[in-house]
Each structure stands twice: as structure tokens, then as C-alpha cells.
Amino acid sequence: MRSGPCLLVAVLAATPLAGQERSNGSALNLGIGESGLSLGNSRRWNGIRINFRDADLERVDGLNLTLWKAKENANQQAVVNGLALGLVAPEAGRFHGLTAGLGAVADEYFAGVTIGVLGIVSAGHAAGVNVGGLGAVADGYMTGLNIGGLGLVSNGALRGVNLAGLGAVADGGIYGINLGGLAMVSDGGVAGLNLAGLAVVSNGLVRGASLAGLAVIADGGMTGLNGAGLSLVSDGPVVGVNAAGLAIVADGGMRGINAAGLALVADGGVTGVNLAGLAVVSDGPIRWITVGGLAIVTDGEVDGVGAALYRIRAGILRGIAAAGWINVWETRGVTIAAYNDIRGSQRGLAIGIYNRAEELHGVQIGLLNRADNNKPPFRWLPIVNLNL
Numbered sequence: 001m002r003s004g005p006c007l008l009v010a011v012l013a014a015t016p017l018a019g020q021e022r023s024n025g026s027a028l029n030l031g032i033g034e035s036g037l038s039l040g041n042s043r044r045w046n047g048i049r050i051n052f053r054d055a056d057l058e059r060v061d062g063l064n065l066t067l068w069k070a071k072e073n074a075n076q077q078a079v080v081n082g083l084a085l086g087l088v089a090p091e092a093g094r095f096h097g098l099t100a101g102l103g104a105v106a107d108e109y110f111a112g113v114t115i116g117v118l119g120i121v122s123a124g125h126a127a128g129v130n131v132g133g134l135g136a137v138a139d140g141y142m143t144g145l146n147i148g149g150l151g152l153v154s155n156g157a158l159r160g161v162n163l164a165g166l167g168a169v170a171d172g173g174i175y176g177i178n179l180g181g182l183a184m185v186s187d188g189g190v191a192g193l194n195l196a197g198l199a200v201v202s203n204g205l206v207r208g209a210s211l212a213g214l215a216v217i218a219d220g221g222m223t224g225l226n227g228a229g230l231s232l233v234s235d236g237p238v239v240g241v242n243a244a245g246l247a248i249v250a251d252g253g254m255r256g257i258n259a260a261g262l263a264l265v266a267d268g269g270v271t272g273v274n275l276a277g278l279a280v281v282s283d284g285p286i287r288w289i290t291v292g293g294l295a296i297v298t299d300g301e302v303d304g305v306g307a308a309l310y311r312i313r314a315g316i317l318r319g320i321a322a323a324g325w326i327n328v329w330e331t332r333g334v335t336i337a338a339y340n341d342i343r344g345s346q347r348g349l350a351i352g353i354y355n356r357a358e359e360l361h362g363v364q365i366g367l368l369n370r371a372d373n374n375k376p377p378f379r380w381l382p383i384v385n386l387n388l
Helices: 003-014 019-022
Strands: 026-031 035-041 044-053 059-064 079-086 089-123 125-134 135-138 142-147 150-153 158-164 167-170 174-180 183-186 188-196 200-203 206-212 214-218 222-228 231-234 237-242 247-250 253-262 263-266 269-278 279-282 286-292 294-300 301-308 313-371 381-388
Touching: 003 035, 003 174, 026 044, 135 142, 142 150, 142 279, 150 158, 158 167, 167 174, 174 183, 183 188, 188 200, 200 206, 206 214, 214 222, 222 231, 231 237, 237 247, 247 253, 279 286, 286 294, 294 301
Parallel strands: 035 044, 044 059, 059 079, 079 089, 089 125, 089 135, 125 142, 135 150, 142 158, 150 167, 158 174, 167 183, 174 188, 183 200, 188 206, 200 214, 206 222, 214 231, 222 237, 231 247, 237 253, 247 263, 253 269, 263 279, 269 286, 279 294, 286 301, 294 313, 301 313
Antiparallel strands: 026 035, 125 135, 313 381
8 A cells, every 4th residue: 555655755745844944934834845834934945834923034935824923133134026915914025916914015026916905015016906095105216006094105206197185296207187175295307197186296396187186286397188276386487377366477488278367477478378367477478369358568569469457567568459448569459449559650450549659550440549650730639540
């Protein structure tokens, strides 16, 4: 009968020898070589490994189940490929596959699906699906589907779908579909679909569609669709479709469709369809269609169509303009106002109650018209004055 020798072989294979304990930790290993079932702190294993607390683990291919967190600074070089489960917190240098526990800690990186009921922390990067009940933190980049019940924090870039109950903070940029219950803050750029309950703040360029309950603030400019309940503030140009409940302020100009409940303010030019409840103010030219509830003000030019209830003040006005008071140095086109005050040259048509031009090269229609370059008695005329 061969049953006796076979049983003996099986028992020997399941019993760790003293040399094996020294080379592969302290564990009850049921299997052949380093494969099968390991109960204890084996250092290398293929298959199923169950241990109370890991220390000096080198590599597991398969399932690694731990009941307590790893011994401090004793698992930093470990590699787990497959399924890493921890009653408290799986900890290793590198994880590949599914990692889950009350928490999860990687000294180098997570790659795969990582879930921490409280949170996950990586001293390097995290790639794949990263979910932290309270938060997910990476000292490197975070890429994939990243979810933090309270927050996402990355010392590198956040890329992919980034969802944070309160806020997402990245030192290296936020890119993809980005949602922060309160805020998104990036020391780099922000690109994609960006939604925040309070604010989107970027030290770089904001690109894509950015919407915030209070403000979108960019140190490097905005492009795309940008909207905020209160204000859009940019240290660079604002380009695209831009809307704010109170104001849009740009240090580098605006281009596109720009609308604000109170004011549009640009240190550069404003070009496109520009609408403001109170005023459009620019240090450069204002072009195309511009409506300021009370005023349009620029030291440069107004080109196209301009309208304001109170005043339009500009250096040169080209096109069609209407306001209570038009106060410019030069006009080329049609101006309609109660008071057309042309301090220089008028070339075209002025319609108002009182029209005044330093130098008339066109037609004035109003109750009283003054053309300083006409000789008396044609300098002051009612109804119509002209110099062609």
C-alpha cells in the first residue's frame, strides 16, 4: 500500500522546517514550496496568506489578509499583487490589484482599486480607483476615479474623475471631471468639467467648463465656459462664455460672451458680446456688442454697437452708440444721446437734445447743435447743423 508514504509526504510539506522559518518568516505554511495557504508572518507567498500583523513582508501574489496594521516601518518594501484585505489597514510599499480595509497605506504607490472606509494614504502615487470614506491623500499624483468623502489631497496632479465631498486640493493641477462640495484648489492648472459649491481656485490656467457657487479665481487665465454666483477673477485673459452674478474681473482682457450682474472690468480689451448690469470698464478697446446698464468706460476705443443708460466715455467711438451722455474724443458712425459731447472730431451722424462737436464732419440733429469749426452764424443752430 502506498497510502502511508503519501500521507507522510503531505505532512512534511505542510510542516515548516527550522531553515524555512529563518528564510521565510514564522508561519504555518500548508502547500508546496512557497505556494498554497500560509497562516502567519511568512515573507514571501503565492496563494492565500493570513496574518495578524505584517512585519518584514517581501511579496505576496494572491490574497493577503491581515487583522491589524503592519509593524511600524517594517513593511515599506513589501509588494502585494492581487487582493489585499485588512481589518484595520493594509500597509505595504506597492499594491497591485484590489486593496481594502478600514484604511490603506502605501509607502510607494497604489495601482488598481483601493478602498479605505476611513481613508487611503500613499507616500507616492495612486492610480486606478481610489476611494477614501473621509479622504484620499497622495504625496505624488492621483489618477483615475478618485473619491474622498471629505477631501482629495494630492501633492502632484489629480487626473480623471475627481469627486470630493468638501474639497479637492492638488499641488500639480486638477484635470478631468472635477467636483468639490465646497472648493477645488490647484497650485497648477484646472482643466475639464470643474464644479464647486463655493469656489474654483487655480494658480494656473482654468480650461473647460468651470462653475462655482461663489467664485472662480485663476492666476493664469480662463478659457471655455466659466460661471460663478458672485465673481470670476483672473490675473490673465478670460476667453469663452463667461457669466457672474456680480462681476468679471480680468487682468488680461476678455473675449467671447461676457455677462455680469454688476460689472465687467478688464485691464486689457473686451471683445465679443459684453453685458453688465451697471458698467463695462476697460483699459483697452471694447469691441462688437457692448451693453452697460449705466456706463461703458474705456481710455481706448468702442467699436461696434454700444449702449448705456447713463454714459459712454471713450477715446474713439466707431459704429453705433446710444446713451444718456456720450463723452468721447472722436466718433465715426452714429451716436444717439441726450447729450453728444464730442471733444474732437465727429464724422457721421449725432442725434440728441444737445449735440456738441469740436470739429464737425457730418450731421447733427437735435434741439440745439454746436459745431466749433463752423463760422458764425452756423456755429450754433437748432434742429440741424452740418459740415460736409
